[in-house]
Amino acid sequence: MAYFYQNPLLRWLMRNPIWGFVLIIFIFFSLSADHFFSERNLMNIVVQTSTIGLIALGMTLVMINGNIDLSVGATLALAAAFAVDVQSWAAFSTWGNWQILPAVCLALLVGILMGAINGFIVWKTGVDAFIVTLGAMLGIRGLVFVYTGEQSFYAMNFAYSDFSFMTIGPFPVLAVIFGIAVLAVHWLLSRTVHGRNTYAVGGNREAAVNAGIRVGPHMMINFMLIGFLAALSGVLLSTQMGAATPNLGRDYELWVITAVVLGGTKLTGGKGDIIGTLGGVLAIGILRNGMNLMQVPAFYVYVILGSILIAVLFLDKRFNRTADGGLRL
Amino acid sequence: MLLARLKAGGPAIAKQGILVAFIVFMITFSLMSDRFLSADNIMSVFRQSAIIGVMALGVTIVVIGGNLDLSVGSMLSFATVLVVDLHDKIGPELAIPVMVLATLCLGAINGFLIGILRLNSLIVTLGMLSAIQGLVLIYSGGQNVDIVDQTGTWFAIFGRGAMFGIATPIIIFLGLALVFHVIMTTMPFGRRVHAVGGNPTASIFSGIPRSRVVFMTYLISALCVAIAAIILGSRVMGSQNNVGLGYELQVLAAVILGGTSLLGGSGSILRTVLGVLMLAFIQNGLILMGQPYYTQWLVTWVVIIVAVWLDVAAKRGRLFSPIA
Amino acid sequence: MTNSMRLLLASCGTLALASAATADTVRIGITQNNVGIDSYQTTYERAFIEAAEANPNVDVIVLDAGGDVARQISQMQDLIQQNVDAIIIWPTDGQALVPAVRNAHREGIPVIVTNSNIAEAGMEFIAAFSGPNNIQQGIYSAEMMCEALDGEGQIVQITGMPGYTTAIERQQGFDDRLAELCPGVTQLDIQPGDWNRERAQRTMETFLTRFDQIDGVYSGDDNMGVGALNAAIAAGRAEGMVFIGATNFAVGYDAMARGEYWGSVYQSPVDDARAALQTALDVLAGEDVPKLNYFDTPKITQENMHEFDRPVF
Numbered sequence: 020m021a022y023f024y025q026n027p028l029l030r031w032l033m034r035n036p037i038w039g040f041v042l043i044i045f046i047f048f049s050l051s052a053d054h055f056f057s058e059r060n061l062m063n064i065v066v067q068t069s070t071i072g073l074i075a076l077g078m079t080l081v082m083i084n085g086n087i088d089l090s091v092g093a094t095l096a097l098a099a100a101f102a103v104d105v106q107s108w109a110a111f112s113t114w115g116n117w118q119i120l121p122a123v124c125l126a127l128l129v130g131i132l133m134g135a136i137n138g139f140i141v142w143k144t145g146v147d148a149f150i151v152t153l154g155a156m157l158g159i160r161g162l163v164f165v166y167t168g169e170q171s172f173y174a175m176n177f178a179y180s181d182f183s184f185m186t187i188g189p190f191p192v193l194a195v196i197f198g199i200a201v202l203a204v205h206w207l208l209s210r211t212v213h214g215r216n217t218y219a220v221g222g223n224r225e226a227a228v229n230a231g232i233r234v235g236p237h238m239m240i241n242f243m244l245i246g247f248l249a250a251l252s253g254v255l256l257s258t259q260m261g262a263a264t265p266n267l268g269r270d271y272e273l274w275v276i277t278a279v280v281l282g283g284t285k286l287t288g289g290k291g292d293i294i295g296t297l298g299g300v301l302a303i304g305i306l307r308n309g310m311n312l313m314q315v316p317a318f319y320v321y322v323i324l325g326s327i328l329i330a331v332l333f334l335d336k337r338f339n340r341t342a343d344g345g346l347r348l
Numbered sequence: 349m350l351l352a353r354l355k356a357g358g359p360a361i362a363k364q365g366i367l368v369a370f371i372v373f374m375i376t377f378s379l380m381s382d383r384f385l386s387a388d389n390i391m392s393v394f395r396q397s398a399i400i401g402v403m404a405l406g407v408t409i410v411v412i413g414g415n416l417d418l419s420v421g422s423m424l425s426f427a428t429v430l431v432v433d434l435h436d437k438i439g440p441e442l443a444i445p446v447m448v449l450a451t452l453c454l455g456a457i458n459g460f461l462i463g464i465l466r467l468n469s470l471i472v473t474l475g476m477l478s479a480i481q482g483l484v485l486i487y488s489g490g491q492n493v494d495i496v497d498q499t500g501t502w503f504a505i506f507g508r509g510a511m512f513g514i515a516t517p518i519i520i521f522l523g524l525a526l527v528f529h530v531i532m533t534t535m536p537f538g539r540r541v542h543a544v545g546g547n548p549t550a551s552i553f554s555g556i557p558r559s560r561v562v563f564m565t566y567l568i569s570a571l572c573v574a575i576a577a578i579i580l581g582s583r584v585m586g587s588q589n590n591v592g593l594g595y596e597l598q599v600l601a602a603v604i605l606g607g608t609s610l611l612g613g614s615g616s617i618l619r620t621v622l623g624v625l626m627l628a629f630i631q632n633g634l635i636l637m638g639q640p641y642y643t644q645w646l647v648t649w650v651v652i653i654v655a656v657w658l659d660v661a662a663k664r665g666r667l668f669s670p671i672a
Numbered sequence: 673m674t675n676s677m678r679l680l681l682a683s684c685g686t687l688a689l690a691s692a693a694t695a696d697t698v699r700i701g702i703t704q705n706n707v708g709i710d711s712y713q714t715t716y717e718r719a720f721i722e723a724a725e726a727n728p729n730v731d732v733i734v735l736d737a738g739g740d741v742a743r744q745i746s747q748m749q750d751l752i753q754q755n756v757d758a759i760i761i762w763p764t765d766g767q768a769l770v771p772a773v774r775n776a777h778r779e780g781i782p783v784i785v786t787n788s789n790i791a792e793a794g795m796e797f798i799a800a801f802s803g804p805n806n807i808q809q810g811i812y813s814a815e816m817m818c819e820a821l822d823g824e825g826q827i828v829q830i831t832g833m834p835g836y837t838t839a840i841e842r843q844q845g846f847d848d849r850l851a852e853l854c855p856g857v858t859q860l861d862i863q864p865g866d867w868n869r870e871r872a873q874r875t876m877e878t879f880l881t882r883f884d885q886i887d888g889v890y891s892g893d894d895n896m897g898v899g900a901l902n903a904a905i906a907a908g909r910a911e912g913m914v915f916i917g918a919t920n921f922a923v924g925y926d927a928m929a930r931g932e933y934w935g936s937v938y939q940s941p942v943d944d945a946r947a948a949l950q951t952a953l954d955v956l957a958g959e960d961v962p963k964l965n966y967f968d969t970p971k972i973t974q975e976n977m978h979e980f981d982r983p984v985f
Binding site for chain 1: 707708733734735736738739740741742743745746747749750753754755765766767768769770771772774775791793833834836840
């Protein structure tokens with residue numbers, strides 16, 4: 020027992036049970052699914068995970084703040100629609116492949132703008148972020164339908180979809196972008212003043228105010244960050260499709276929240292980190308990929324994912340007794 | 349200006365923000381479409397909102413108790429598929445009680461995990477949302493279920509019948525609303541739910557069995573889903589496996605619009621009814637005006653935020669949040 | 673937890689048995705749109721698996737995208753990863769799967785599109801398409817509507833899930849053909865029913881309050897059409913109203929037998945599934961397969977319905 024508590028690796032795993040879980044399912048699928056353990060498949064998993072993963076990075080910040088963002092799926096769809104549609108605007112018709120640049124920039128700006136709207140409303144009205152973003156989830160989806168007229172857009176330029184198949188050395192470019200984003204947000208959260216404030220605001224808002232943190236603008240910045248990351252995720256997803264569809268990203272908010280909570284971030288705020296979130300998104304990615312390779316029938320996948328979510332929550336509670344108190348949104 | 353008024357006589361009106369918004373919408377729509385206020389249309393909107401309405405009653409009680417229930421959507425699919433499928437196999441007399449019991453079991457699982465084990469309600473019901481959807485598909489094998497003899501069965505009264513000239517779904521919805529209103533405002537159980545949701549620690553010290561109260565709120569929520577499923581099954585006489593898809597969010601939007609606080613401890617059944625009707629009238633009014641269906645999402649966005657904002661503003665006595 | 677583990681282990685066992693099959697079998701992967709959303713897709717899946725099991729030389733990997741484009745792209749990657757001999761895809765979206773199909777094509781894996789076709793830009797990367805002609809189905813429905821109304825009247829339309837190819841194509845075929853064939857028939861409004869009977873019923877109720885005179889209803893499939901019929905019966909206005917659908921469901925067939933439903937388009941998921949598998953096998957056998965393989969989806973009306981079996985879904 021004494022050894023158990025002294026071994027640093029085991030102690031780390033106790034604090035991050037999700038990585039223990041990732042390890043277990045990784046070994047399980049490697050042994051039982053034929054094509055699971057290969058360099059190409061592992062890269063596939065990282066690429067597949069990046070969509071949810073990018074948004075989850077932003078969600079971690081917002082949730083440590085004690086807020087939540089349910090509108091990310093809709094923001095993703097709106098950004099994807101912009102990224103694909105703007106390329107074909109007449110204004111950029113002579114730009115050749117460079118027409119992709121203004122399209123992507125505009126899409127990212129739209130994402131930041133949506134986040135800013137959410138953040139501003141939360142700041143000024145004091146209405147719970149859950150309610151503000153639940154409204155935005157419906158409303159932004161409405162904007163997507165207004166903008167697209169219910170149609171799918173597609174990119175005439177194959178250079179756009181070729182981007183998603185590019186590699187840098189042995190790594191797919193999408194995986195590299197995801198990796199950079201993980202490092203950047205991890206750095207932001209653990210090494211900067213903004214990161215320290217993020218924990219402070221979520222942990223004890225009164226104290227944060229007394230310490231001179233401007234809570235409103237601080238939260239708004241985090242909403243803009245998640246808007247940016249959702250838009251980036253939408254842009255990268257649209258490069259994989261060479262198109263944007265109005266229904267893109269439905270239910271993603273639920274998967275993102277699931278991943279972040281699996282990673283140990285508390286809905287109450289003040290606690291969580293990027294390493295945990297990375298574990299959370301990888302757990303979902305590996306499960307989905309592994310079950311595909313093993314041909315688990317689709318109906319059972321729902322039951323398995325749902326049960327695992329609840330089971331991990333239960334185990335996490337066992338390991339982290341101090342976190343008692345349950346949900347206070 | 350507005351701020352000063354809010355501080356003076358305003359709070360009474362602002363507290364009824366949802367009521368004010370409701371009246372404004374009704375007037376606008378009736379000016380834009382001459383059919384909007386016709387008896388036929390009003391009856392039809394009431395009837396359509398009964399299913400979401402009944403579910404919203406249960407969810408209101410869960411939320412007052414300080415928790416959330418996102419599993420009601422797939423639970424509705426489960427209950428509807430079950431009751432319709434069993435109708436032709438064992439007859440409606442048995443199908444209804446069997447379905448109600450099975451649905452209550454799902455509610456009991458929610459209640460056990462959240463009330464007894466004290467797990468986070470958002471995540472548990474999110475997990476249940478997925479798990480129950482899988483369960484429905486496994487049960488039905490992914491096939492639609494249908495009632496073959498649609499005209500001969502007495503099961504038709506729940507969704508298609510009428511009493512005293514009023515459609516049964518409306519009577520069930522408003523009747524249940526009245527019952528739950530009385531329970532929540534006058535009975536000890538209602539006071540306990542409010543206490544548990546408002547201040548869980550204090551309620552434990554004052555001897556209220558928190559676990560049991562939370563458990564009960566989830567049973568009530570499941571019961572409401574079962575009743576909604578009877579109306580739905582009887583109305584459609586068949587069911588798809590994903591019939592309740594997305595209902596959890598519409599239900600939650602209605603509850604929030606009714607001014608029930610997600611922090612728990614406060615909320616009202618009657619105002620939830622208002623929230624449900626408001627969403628239904630917005631949807632109906634915009635379509636009557638010939639707007640594309642997705643404009644209702646944009647309008648709902650604005651309405652939810654403004655209504656809740658006014659509510660919150662009235663409580664704190666100032667329009668803008670004091671957050672720096 | 674233990675339950676899900678047991679499930680995993682069970683399916684793992686099946687896989688081991690399957691891979692023990694002989695070496696000269698062909699492995700075909702299929703990624704479907706959204707099994708379980710309605711009976712058509714479920715029956716399709718069942719028929720596909722049965723057809724594959726009946727053929728000892730075929731080994732199939734059956735996946736479902738759950739209606740999510742991104743998940744379908746992942747599944748395409750997973751199938752390419754497993755080096756299957758051919759991929760059958762039921763696209764969740766005609767446009768968005770083009771790059772994924774192109775990728776498979778580059779890896780030398782032939783792709784067969786089933787049920788709902790891929791966009792024009794992707795046609796050069798597929799080996800073949802097998803399925804119904806949804807635009808043609810819309811045209812058939814418009815012709816039936818025109819015939820039933822004698823070229824005069826006011827109708828409403830209830831479409832499938834907004835943004836999905838099948839819904840868009842049927843609407844397009846119907847709208848174009850109706851305007852061309854029957855200028856005397858006006859469409860009062862078009863609203864979605866999301867392939868969902870209850871939602872279609874609600875949509876129809878609103879139509880009924882909104883318009884005093886509705887002579888006909890076109891629904892994107894019979895499941896929604898029966899919902900519309902329910903609403904009209906409840907309002908006491910079904911008498912003389914013409915209901916036309918598509919994808920004849922058992923409920924639609926029965927309503928037709930009762931004389932309440934005018935007509936639909938007969939489309940068998942069993943034919944659909946078998947045609948897809950056969951096309952894939954033909955492609956693998958090196959036969960010269962045409963690009964577009966439409967299987968027959970005839971009109972079905974009260975008059976000729978005795979020539980058709982009651983749909984199994």
